[in-house]
Amino acid sequence: MNYFHFPLEDWTNSFVNNWLLPVMGGFFNSISEVLGAFIEAVTNLLIVVPPEVIALILIVLSWRIAGKGMALFTLIGCVYLGSVELWPAAMQTVAIVLVSTLLSVLIGVPVGILTATSSVVDKIVRPILDFMQTLPSFVYLIPAILLFGLGGVPAVISTFIFATPPAVRMTSLGIKQVPEDVVEASRAFGTTKWQLLFKVQLPLALSTIMAGVNQTIMLALSMAVIASMIGAPGLGSTVLSGISTVNVGLGLTGGLGIVVLAIILDRITQGLGKRF
Amino acid sequence: MLVNKIEVNNLTKIFGSHPQQGLKRLKNGEQKSGILEKTGMTVGVNQATFAVEPGEFFVIMGLSGSGKSTLIRLINRLIEPTDGEVRIDGKDITQMDTTSLIETRRKKLGMVFQKFGLLPHRTVLNNVAYGLEIQGVEKQERYQKAEKAIEDVGLKGYEASYPNQLSGGMQQRVGLARALANDTDILLMDEAFSALDPIIRKEMQDEILHLQNKLGKTVLFITHDLDEALKLGDRIAIMKDGRIVQVGTSEEILENPANEYVSNFVKDVDRSKVLEASHVMKKPEVLMTYKDGPRVAVRKMEEAGASSIFVVDKEKNFKGLLTIDDAIRAYKEKIDLEEVLITDIASAAPHTPLHDLIGIAVDAKYPITVIEAGRLLGIISRVSILSGLVLGKEKDEVTSL
Numbered sequence: 001m002n003y004f005h006f007p008l009e010d011w012t013n014s015f016v017n018n019w020l021l022p023v024m025g026g027f028f029n030s031i032s033e034v035l036g037a038f039i040e041a042v043t044n045l046l047i048v049v050p051p052e053v054i055a056l057i058l059i060v061l062s063w064r065i066a067g068k069g070m071a072l073f074t075l076i077g078c079v080y081l082g083s084v085e086l087w088p089a090a091m092q093t094v095a096i097v098l099v100s101t102l103l104s105v106l107i108g109v110p111v112g113i114l115t116a117t118s119s120v121v122d123k124i125v126r127p128i129l130d131f132m133q134t135l136p137s138f139v140y141l142i143p144a145i146l147l148f149g150l151g152g153v154p155a156v157i158s159t160f161i162f163a164t165p166p167a168v169r170m171t172s173l174g175i176k177q178v179p180e181d182v183v184e185a186s187r188a189f190g191t192t193k194w195q196l197l198f199k200v201q202l203p204l205a206l207s208t209i210m211a212g213v214n215q216t217i218m219l220a221l222s223m224a225v226i227a228s229m230i231g232a233p234g235l236g237s238t239v240l241s242g243i244s245t246v247n248v249g250l251g252l253t254g255g256l257g258i259v260v261l262a263i264i265l266d267r268i269t270q271g272l273g274k275r276f
Numbered sequence: 277m278l279v280n281k282i283e284v285n286n287l288t289k290i291f292g293s294h295p296q297q298g299l300k301r302l303k304n305g306e307q308k309s310g311i312l313e314k315t316g317m318t319v320g321v322n323q324a325t326f327a328v329e330p331g332e333f334f335v336i337m338g339l340s341g342s343g344k345s346t347l348i349r350l351i352n353r354l355i356e357p358t359d360g361e362v363r364i365d366g367k368d369i370t371q372m373d374t375t376s377l378i379e380t381r382r383k384k385l386g387m388v389f390q391k392f393g394l395l396p397h398r399t400v401l402n403n404v405a406y407g408l409e410i411q412g413v414e415k416q417e418r419y420q421k422a423e424k425a426i427e428d429v430g431l432k433g434y435e436a437s438y439p440n441q442l443s444g445g446m447q448q449r450v451g452l453a454r455a456l457a458n459d460t461d462i463l464l465m466d467e468a469f470s471a472l473d474p475i476i477r478k479e480m481q482d483e484i485l486h487l488q489n490k491l492g493k494t495v496l497f498i499t500h501d502l503d504e505a506l507k508l509g510d511r512i513a514i515m516k517d518g519r520i521v522q523v524g525t526s527e528e529i530l531e532n533p534a535n536e537y538v539s540n541f542v543k544d545v546d547r548s549k550v551l552e553a554s555h556v557m558k559k560p561e562v563l564m565t566y567k568d569g570p571r572v573a574v575r576k577m578e579e580a581g582a583s584s585i586f587v588v589d590k591e592k593n594f595k596g597l598l599t600i601d602d603a604i605r606a607y608k609e610k611i612d613l614e615e616v617l618i619t620d621i622a623s624a625a626p627h628t629p630l631h632d633l634i635g636i637a638v639d640a641k642y643p644i645t646v647i648e649a650g651r652l653l654g655i656i657s658r659v660s661i662l663s664g665l666v667l668g669k670e671k672d673e674v675t676s677l
């Protein structure tokens with residue numbers, strides 16, 4: 001099948017080495033610094049606040065949003081994380097999940113709105129989303145390290161790439177699902193485009209968008225272990241060291257911690273979405 | 277000169293890939309069906325022209341698919357026209373930029389939808405206040421106006437409810453209140469009552485007539501129910517395949533259908549509900565005043581070959597009926613005419629439906645008088661009620677007898 005030689009590998013490398021790093025390096029560095037500082041601030045906040053306070057907040061949220069059973073689970077889950085001495089690691093993971101989810105929402109929701117309102121944008125964005133979701137994450141871990149170094153920043157960037165598509169898709173879906181007759185009636189009364197967006201479309205799409213955000217959070221958590229390979233601190237790196245030292249117990253302890261976080265965050269955000 | 281509230285000139289809408297091409301075909305006289313066959317494009321509205329006067333209740337009717345919804349959506353430009361113009365208070369809405377279009381919709385064009393189109397996440401109050409809210413009207417003022425509109429449509433007490441907590445009829449009222457709250461001169465109503473059951477529907481019809489009278493609104497009302505059209509419309513336009521085939525008052529359309537399509541449309545109408553007393557009454561031929569005295573009265577009756585005569589005063593105010601026997605008795609016995617006058621005579625207003633007169637006519641010994649503000653406008657005999665019903669319904673058969 002090799003009718004002609006296609007030097008994609010060489011081209012990519014020379015693109016990275018001759019242009020991306022020397023020319024754009026400064027730009028990526030500054031992104032790296034800002035994002036890094038932000039992640040650090042969130043992490044510090046979560047670690048400085050006493051675990052009991054955070055646990056209490058989570059329990060109350062679970063109770064109000066998902067009921068008594070869930071509150072009990074959250075209580076047990078938090079006690080577990082403390083008892084296996086993984087509380088700080090859990091908070092580091094939560095920080096990365098929060099920051100990358102925030103990024104996904106900040107970028108994903110507006111893009112979703114654009115795809116819902118413009119078929120041209122939709123045609124362009126759709127394959128990009130497919131690409132982001134199916135490209136093995138290891139492929140972009142490498143350039144992420146090159147551009148952003150090791151640690152939380154490349155982890156957040158990779159997580160962002162992996163976890164943003166549902167935010168875009170569900171936002172778009174939610175807006176397209178707003179009944180045509182409601183949109184028409186609003187227009188008939190002299191609604192401007194922005195008013196239509198903020199007073200009609202977004203409020204009516206909110207529960208669908210929240211379902212998207214919920215998926216984004218779950219995907220972000222599922223990236224925790226992979227992200228730890230490029231130096232992201234947290235429960236993922238606990239599991240990773242379990243793997244690399246063939247320590248089944250350590251791997252399970254960390255893995256369970258991720259599951260606990262996943263369930264708590266899932267039920268809380270799912271419950272929030274149903275309220276709208 | 278009076279400017280028409282709405283003026284539609286040569287308005288055309290073609291759905292499809294090459295509307296301009298379709299437009300050429302239309303202008304060459306091709307039909308909707310032919311264009312669909314040859315090009316796959318649908319003619320929604322075909323060169324419609326009509327005008328609605330201020331304060332008029334203008335009804336558009338036609339079968340399903342005849343283009344009514346397309347036409348009304350062209351009027352506030354929810355749909356872009358292919359050709360033609362729509363003038364609102366003289367200004368062509370099809371040429372407006374976005375800002376003036378939005379301004380016109382806000383200030384001049386209220387709309388009520390068949391499917392309500394209420395905002396499900398807002399309470400009744402906030403739905404009704406929506407039009408004012410997007411105009412930036414202060415909270416207090418817009419709630420005040422919204423509450424007034426809610427009261428006008430009889431929904432007081434439901435301000436805090438959400439649309440899905442209300443029945444269809446109540447939701448329709450919310451839709452109407454939302455349009456009223458904006459206080460636009462023009463109301464566009466697309467089959468606004470079709471989703472309602474007959475009783476609520478009648479209530480809503482009466483309500484909109486009442487509101488239109490009270491507030492002097494210009495209403496463009498779509499329905500495919502002829503009875504509704506006849507009840508509400510000052511004038512009615514009949515649509516077929518996107519064209520307007522006839523515009524006229526109920527009587528004009530019933531009596532002179534422009535073509536077979538229209539006459540098919542109207543043939544099943546119950547005339548007794550449409551025709552009114554003023555349509556079948558006759559001018560009373562013999563009239564007298566007190567001054568005439570009994571002798572003149574008798575002579576007038578003899579001349580007309582009648583056995584009774586209606587008595588009025590100088591201003592034509594109705595006084596009563598004088599029979600020939602009573603006139604002779606009054607003359608012989610020198611009694612005042614006033615004392616022998618028969619005054620308990622059935623009467624009707626000019627707008628009383630024929631339907632309501634049938635019952636009266638059965639019991640009445642004398643013709644029914646049609647009286648407006650005390651004045652005698654005409655009289656209706658039993659025969660004229662019957663002929664009104666029969667002629668109205670089966671004119672051809674009767675005339676061919």
Ligand SMILES: Nc1ncnc2c1ncn2[C@@H]1O[C@H](COP(=O)(O)OP(=O)(O)OP(=O)(O)O)[C@@H](O)[C@H]1O
Binds near residue numbers: 338
């Ligand atoms: N968005 C559209 N795209 C293509 N064709 C359309 C569109 N909207 C309406 N039409 C066509 O235009 C014609 C007129 O439709 P319209 O909805 O105006 O009819 P209508 O008189 O309101 O009917 P109904 O009484 O059923 O509501 C129909 O043939 C319909 O198929």
Ligand SMILES: [Mg+2]
Binds near residue numbers: 344
């Ligand atoms: Mg329609």
